Amino acid sequence: MNAVEIEEAISxxxxxxFEAAEFxxxxxxxxxxxxxxxxxxxxxxxxxxxxxxxxxxxxxxxKTCAEGEATVTLRALRESPATARAKAKFILATDGVEFxxxxxxxxxxxxxxxxxxxxxxxxxxxxxGITTVRAIRENAFDIKATGRLNRLYIELLKDNxxxxxxxxxxxxxxxxxxxxxxxxxxxxxxxxxxxxxxxxIDTMSARDSSNTHEVIGELFRAMNTRAEDRAAAGIxxxxxxxxxxxxxxxxxxxxxxxxxxxxxxxxxxxxxLDWTRVNPDIFGSMIQAVADEEERGALGxxxxxxxxxxxxxxxxxxxxxxxxxxxxxxxxxxxxxxxGRMARIRVFDPACGSGNFLVIAYKELRAIEAEISxxxxxxxxxxxxxxxxxxxxxLRDFPATIARLALIIAEYQCDVLHRGQxxxxxxxxxxxxxxxxxxxNALRLDWLSICPPTGTGVKLRGEDLFATPLDQAEIDFxxxxxxxxxxxxxxxxxxxxxxxxxxxxxARIFSPVLKTxxxxxxxxxxxxxxxxxxxxxxxxxxxxxxxxxxxxxxxAMLWPLVFSQRNVIHFAHTSFLWSNxxxxxxxxxxxxxxxxxxEESECHLFDNGVVRSVRNIGPYLVAGDSVIVKKRSAPLSxxxxxxxxxxxxxxxxxxxSSNERSAIASTSPAxxxxxxxxxxxxxxxxxxxxxxxxxEDDELNDAKSIPEFRERLERVRRLRETSNGxxxxxxxxxxxxxxxxxxxxxxxxxxxxxxSEQRQFLPCNIADYxxxxxxxASVIYDAPLWNMALIASRLHLVWIGTVCGKMxxxxxxxxxxxxxxxxxxxxxxxxxxxxxxxxxAILLAREAHFPATIADLYDPENMPDxxxxxxxxxxxxxxxxxxxxxxxxxxxxxxxxxxxxxxMTTKPKAVAGGV
DNA sequence: GATCCGACAGCTG
DNA sequence: CAGCTGTCGGATC
Numbered sequence: 001m002n003a004v005e006i007e008e009a010i011s012x013x014x015x016x017x018f019e020a021a022e023f024x025x026x027x028x029x030x031x032x033x034x035x036x037x038x039x040x041x042x043x044x045x046x047x048x049x050x051x052x053x054x055x056x057x058x059x060x061x062x063k064t065c066a067e068g069e070a071t072v073t074l075r076a077l078r079e080s081p082a083t084a085r086a087k088a089k090f091i092l093a094t095d096g097v098e099f100x101x102x103x104x105x106x107x108x109x110x111x112x113x114x115x116x117x118x119x120x121x122x123x124x125x126x127x128x129g130i131t132t133v134r135a136i137r138e139n140a141f142d143i144k145a146t147g148r149l150n151r152l153y154i155e156l157l158k159d160n161x162x163x164x165x166x167x168x169x170x171x172x173x174x175x176x177x178x179x180x181x182x183x184x185x186x187x188x189x190x191x192x193x194x195x196x197x198x199x200x201i202d203t204m205s206a207r208d209s210s211n212t213h214e215v216i217g218e219l220f221r222a223m224n225t226r227a228e229d230r231a232a233a234g235i236x237x238x239x240x241x242x243x244x245x246x247x248x249x250x251x252x253x254x255x256x257x258x259x260x261x262x263x264x265x266x267x268x269x270x271x272x273l274d275w276t277r278v279n280p281d282i283f284g285s286m287i288q289a290v291a292d293e294e295e296r297g298a299l300g301x302x303x304x305x306x307x308x309x310x311x312x313x314x315x316x317x318x319x320x321x322x323x324x325x326x327x328x329x330x331x332x333x334x335x336x337x338x339x340g341r342m343a344r345i346r347v348f349d350p351a352c353g354s355g356n357f358l359v360i361a362y363k364e365l366r367a368i369e370a371e372i373s374x375x376x377x378x379x380x381x382x383x384x385x386x387x388x389x390x391x392x393x394x395l396r397d398f399p400a401t402i403a404r405l406a407l408i409i410a411e412y413q414c415d416v417l418h419r420g421q422x423x424x425x426x427x428x429x430x431x432x433x434x435x436x437x438x439x440x441n442a443l444r445l446d447w448l449s450i451c452p453p454t455g456t457g458v459k460l461r462g463e464d465l466f467a468t469p470l471d472q473a474e475i476d477f478x479x480x481x482x483x484x485x486x487x488x489x490x491x492x493x494x495x496x497x498x499x500x501x502x503x504x505x506x507a508r509i510f511s512p513v514l515k516t517x518x519x520x521x522x523x524x525x526x527x528x529x530x531x532x533x534x535x536x537x538x539x540x541x542x543x544x545x546x547x548x549x550x551x552x553x554x555x556a557m558l559w560p561l562v563f564s565q566r567n568v569i570h571f572a573h574t575s576f577l578w579s580n581x582x583x584x585x586x587x588x589x590x591x592x593x594x595x596x597x598x599e600e601s602e603c604h605l606f607d608n609g610v611v612r613s614v615r616n617i618g619p620y621l622v623a624g625d626s627v628i629v630k631k632r633s634a635p636l637s638x639x640x641x642x643x644x645x646x647x648x649x650x651x652x653x654x655x656x657s658s659n660e661r662s663a664i665a666s667t668s669p670a671x672x673x674x675x676x677x678x679x680x681x682x683x684x685x686x687x688x689x690x691x692x693x694x695x696e697d698d699e700l701n702d703a704k705s706i707p708e709f710r711e712r713l714e715r716v717r718r719l720r721e722t723s724n725g726x727x728x729x730x731x732x733x734x735x736x737x738x739x740x741x742x743x744x745x746x747x748x749x750x751x752x753x754x755x756s757e758q759r760q761f762l763p764c765n766i767a768d769y770x771x772x773x774x775x776x777a778s779v780i781y782d783a784p785l786w787n788m789a790l791i792a793s794r795l796h797l798v799w800i801g802t803v804c805g806k807m808x809x810x811x812x813x814x815x816x817x818x819x820x821x822x823x824x825x826x827x828x829x830x831x832x833x834x835x836x837x838x839x840x841a842i843l844l845a846r847e848a849h850f851p852a853t854i855a856d857l858y859d860p861e862n863m864p865d866x867x868x869x870x871x872x873x874x875x876x877x878x879x880x881x882x883x884x885x886x887x888x889x890x891x892x893x894x895x896x897x898x899x900x901x902x903x904m905t906t907k908p909k910a911v912a913g914g915v
Numbered sequence: 916g917a918t919c920c921g922a923c924a925g926c927t928g
Numbered sequence: 929c930a931g932c933t934g935t936c937g938g939a940t941c
Contacts (some may be wrong), residue, residue, distance in 0.1 A: 071931080208941075313927065433923060489924080493922080494919095494920060494921050494922090494923095494937060495940075496917095496919095496920070496939055496940090497921070515941095516940085519918095519939085519941080546921095548920075548921085552919070552920080553918090574936095588923080589922095590922090633917090643917085645934090647917085647937080648936090649936085649937060649938090651936095653937090681933095681934055682933090682934060682935080686933095723937080723938080724936060724937095724938070724939090725938045726938090727917095727937090728937080740917065740918095741916070753919090754933075754934045754935090755933080756934080757933095758933090775917095775918090775937090776934075776935065805919065807920085807921085807923085807933080810932095810933065810934075812934095814919065815917095816918070865937075912932095
């Protein structure tokens with residue numbers, strides 16, 4: 001269940017007559033517990049309550065009671081030993097009149113009339129496994145309104161299928177936006193009489209709903225007609241009290257879809273909600289899901305929390321403005337200048353969704369402006385910050401419509417907050433008619449025409465920004481001091497999952513300037529376009545992106561282009577986990593990169609809550625020079641060749657568990673010679689046995705005499721045949737072979753391709769010739785052991801952690817990016833034999849703890865002393881080879897590696913003589 | 916022929 | 929069910 005569904009279930013529960021015995025079960029059911037869970041609680045075997053209530057382990061202890069006893073009951077629940085024993089997170093007591101609950105983790109409590117408890121449902125959301133951002137939890141209204149509007153939307157489409165078709169989609173969206181505006185306006189004093197919109201529909205439209213659409217249409221028509229034109233337009237008398245609104249919101253057709261009786265009653269219910277409580281930044285991001293079938297299930301998936309938005313906006317420009325405010329103090333002149341500067345600031349979000357970033361930016365600017373006006377003694381002064389300075393582009397029609405509405409609502413709320421209700425209402429209508437949110441594809445639109453660098457309407461056309469670089473002086477002149485700040489959380493999409501249309505967008509942006517761009521994430525197109533725009537207009541920008549564009553192979557594709565546009569990273573946030581409303585959170589790790597086309601003397605690097613002021617930030621988002629490491633197909637430093645492991649592409653059919661292996665072996669003893677040990681990342685790290693079918697070409701007939709193998713090979717053949725992958729197709733005729741099989745004899749060194757960032761050393765191990773290493777690990781075949789000493793070193797881990805890709809924030813090992821690029825001074829034989837001894841010592845230290853796995857041994861909390869000592873010695877020996885002593889810290893390690901890498905890749909001959 | 920990646924995905928305590 | 933940590937196979941070079 002998502003938050004909206006839970007809210008609906010809870011509201012329904014509160015409307016029904018209170019039944020003391022049933023309430024606890026109904027409550028748990030509303031929070032998404034399964035029927036079987038409830039059944040077991042009823043039967044008593046999973047009910048741990050010692051008070052005759054209902055206690056669900058690790059969740060909640062509920063007890064209903066006689067009237068007037070809620071307080072004592074809650075105390076009893078709090079003090080009950082069973083509550084603690086079952087680790088309950090919440091306690092809840094109610095008599096049907098009063099409702100009391102407490103969050104035992106945070107100590108927060110709720111005491112309210114029974115009928116009001118649905119308004120606090122966010123308090124209990126963690127019962128449903130939904131851990132939300134606090135802002136959302138506290139805005140029950142936005143979730144409630146979204147749920148109701150969602151119902152209405154679906155109901156209307158049922159009766160008016162043509163409104164759902166592409167041709168009328170925009171009208172439908174606009175219709176919904178108008179309704180929302182009217183609900184807001186009638187509750188907040190924008191319409192002179194409270195609830196006039198809902199009441200008029202209720203009284204003027206027939207109960208059978210047959211003319212509801214006509215009534216609404218007439219009201220909309222009134223709001224699109226100026227007072228002086230109304231007589232001529234023949235506006236009906238009952239619609240006349242409604243003011244002229246327009247602002248394009250009510251222009252165009254004022255037709256409304258037909259309403260069923262159900263739809264009409266939904267409409268009236270929604271009108272009855274208290275719309276003063278709407279929070280435009282949250283509401284917008286939730287409501288955008290209503291019109292999108294794919295998103296409806298994952299409500300709030302793209303909600304960007306306010307703290308995350310401020311991570312972008314504060315360092316981009318708000319911190320600077322606040323510092324200027326601080327500096328101005330009470331100096332009237334300086335305050336005036338600052339206000340003038342702020343009035344010219346333009347904020348542009350080329351992927352604005354429902355306008356989250358713009359709304360927050362607007363609110364924050366208004367707060368600063370209000371403080372200026374307060375200090376100047378002009379508290380109720382009209383704001384100089386205009387909505388026209390907040391521009392956005394959004395691909396989907398409904399969010400684009402909502403974004404405009406959200407800004408309008410934000411403007412009104414800011415006026416009420418900073419200037420007072422009377423001033424707000426007086427100046428609000430009619431709405432400005434300019435359109436500042438463009439519905440379209442940001443990667444195809446000309447940003448210069450949507451957010452031109454001058455306020456006077458001169459349009460620069462830049463079809464190909466590279467082909468026609470504009471003269472910087474000219475732009476400075478046109479810009480007249482108004483700053484532009486770009487902020488966005490554009491869509492991410494890895495190359496494999498891009499739609500044909502997205503691939504086409506990528507081609508338009510990158511093909512003129514880069515040969516191999518197809519492995520870039522979709523968001524990279526926004527990064528480059530932003531950098532181009534910065535260079536042309538002098539704007540500064542900050543984007544939330546997937547951390548992939550600052551890692552691994554993408555760095556060498558994207559960042560040279562960004563730097564060639566003379567942009568620098570003037571601030572950055574290193575990887576942080578995304579958080580949103582969905583119960584299974586979007587599994588994505590983000591970074592924030594701030595780009596500036598100016599020379600910045602001071603850059604700010606935000607790393608896990610700590611800010612550092614640094615001279616420069618490189619594309620891997622580490623302090624220091626902007627070194628870019630390129631993939632190599634062979635080692636830079638005379639190391640042994642490392643390869644990918646063997647790739648099955650078998651749908652699991654060539655892979656066997658221990659059980660499967662012994663089952664086959666017992667029926668066909670001859671099968672044993674065709675089965676080899678099979679290891680990938682998981683087996684290297686966590687142990688465990690897997691096996692694979694390994695058949696040489698000349699043994700195929702023998703192997704096929706075993707029925708189980710015959711069937712498995714047939715399944716592999718079918719799978720490869722029907723695959724979309726060319727390589728799989730090509731190998732369909734030889735299902736007994738892995739599609740890629742470099743397996744060879746001899747001692748191998750294996751490195752898992754993915755492993756946890758928790759470990760202080762990269763896991764690696766050796767294998768004998770009988771082992772098949774999977775494509776989830778990299779291998780050095782027939783390996784001199786000193787190679788392993790390098791892999792196991794702290795230096796290598798620091799290198800891999802910086803220049804390779806990541807899985808979330810976990811290490812992802814790559815031969816081309818990490819091993820082949822690893823800079824090592826030339827090694828003499830003595831050094832190699834020292835390192836070999838180090839590697840042997842590490843293996844021996846591990847052996848002393850047989851059968852502990854790598855995961856056990858390298859658990860950072862419980863690493864055995866002898867193993868730690870062996871690694872310490874290994875690092876000592878290796879680091880002496882680099883600089884004659886231990887490095888002081890990882891920063892020094894990385895700086896040295898980067899500088900050695902730069903030397904070795906630019907002047908390889910100079911290094912050969914010794915470092 | 917060989918990889919690097921996933922607005923991820925599957926396991927486990 | 930939430931934290932943890934690495935599968936699998938394809939598009940791309």
